[in-house]
Amino acid sequence: MVLQRSVFRDESLLFPEYLPHQIPHRDAQLRALELYFQSVVQNASKASQNAMICGPVGSGKTLLAKKLGESLQKKAALYGNLVKMLHINCRIDKTLQAVMVKALASLGQSFPSRGYSFEELLSVLVEELRSNRMHMIITFDEVDSLIVSDPSALYTITRLRETEQGSQVFSSLLISKTLDYMKAVDLSTISSVQRNVVTLDPYSSPQLLDIIASRGEAFVDGAFAESAMQLAADIASIYGDARYALDLVYGAGKQADILESPKILPDHVRAARAWLPPQFKKEELRYLSRHQRLILMAVSNLLKKGDSTRVTIGEVEKSYGVLCESAGIGPNHHTQVWNDVSELSRKGIIETELSGKGMRGRTTLIGLSIVSAKELVMELEKEMVADARS
């Protein structure tokens, strides 16, 4: 039997659950987070902290939280303290009561998912932490899901620290894509959380190239053509999304293997891109501002009506103005509209390009990247109804 040759040495280095040793372009942010929690590490029973990470899809939020957990646990041990970091995905555990059940389970205490109130579970957990002399830092990943279903949850989270003076057992790390969900939260709660925010920018192409290169061990030496790596970074930089970059690279490697190529070439990256359109997640619409949604609505309406695949920014602005008027809000100025259009394009929801010279000077043309106009209008209408209710 002839062994199938592969460009991969260890493809698991590209899997989403893999926790990399190096995190290019996020070291400073990790340090900032470590400093926020320094007092907890040193003085686990007297200090408590709330911090927050905010950044777009694939910008390394969850990764940073996990690296922070590793480092804080180690550092605390040096001071003779026991700190445990618990990662909760609030899209799955949508209530504080569910979070408590998870926290207890992580300490080997099993409680049914129903039947006990949040307060009951909290008091058992506090007792348990105290008797173990343990300080628990709970990461509330995708925390907006929790706040949407329970607007007072943020208040409760930030006040956990005040339940017992002198014997602190809780800290929290909140993660979300934007701070929009904060609108529903009262000001004093916001100010107590916003002091310690680490904001992540989308990755640029050179940064994504470094991230891809840092997983080089996944491939056989020399099997990844530099031009192919560069192309993957360039494509993923449209979204600034490291997850997409790694997915593309993985897909390109599989494509090379299928074609029995000893090397990953740019064409394999292109093929992977065609298989792997970045998932249009309907919930992404929730993270857009109201004006961005109106602009998107204007683009979708115009495209749905006409038979063209592109509309000019002038047409979009006009139609956006009309939508603003019927919604009873003042339209933004041209520069802000332009910023919003760029943001939508960066998120990969729309595509922009400059027109050829034919159209009375040059203008920006806008099209939809990944979804049909009809589908988008339907989703936006749903979101707007939800907006009007809130």
Ligand SMILES: Nc1ncnc2c1ncn2[C@@H]1O[C@H](COP(=O)(O)OP(=O)(O)OP(=O)(O)O)[C@@H](O)[C@H]1O
């Ligand atoms: N700086 C980096 N260095 C190495 N790998 C990275 C870096 N940033 C992100 N990644 C990798 O990219 C993928 C996505 O990162 P992560 O899950 O942290 O994104 P996120 O910001 O939490 O995205 P989402 O909002 O979709 O949850 C993961 O596989 C992660 O390991």
Ligand SMILES: [Mg+2]
């Ligand atoms: Mg995440």
